[in-house]
Amino acid sequence: MISLLYPYTMLATLIVIAVYFWIVLQIPKARAKYGVDLPAMSGHPDFDRVQRTHQNTLEWIVVLLPLMWLFAILVHDLAAGILGMIWGVARIFYARGYAKEKDKRLPPFFVTQIVQAVLFFGSLGTLIYKWVM
DSSP, X not given: OOOOSSHHHHHHHHHHHHHHHHHHXXXXXXXXXXXXXXXXXXXXXXXXXXXXXXXXXXXXXXXXXXXXXXXXXXXXXXXXXXXHHHHHHXXXXXXXXXXXXXXXXXXXXXXXXXXXXXXXXXXXXHHHHHHHO
């Protein structure tokens, strides 16, 4: 039997990846809607915002996932899972807002940055504490 040492972080990881897949699927829809054919990466401003949402999420997911797992291992699984799920929900609001208007991306973007800061400083602080004590 497989032991689930970090079940909440595992679930949050799957949710974050599912959100990423959902964001990826917005690209072909936007290409068709705005007439931006492959291999073009830009064209219509509304398509560009959808494309940028995907790119920005890809840029930040590689920061989130290791931080979330470090936090789970060093601090607390449930807290890491909750923070990861908050990040995923904020990314949905980010994508939906940015698709409508560039300024609507900012509040959910700041939420994701706060989550990542908590994960980073929580992990770093705990690691330093454990080294010193």
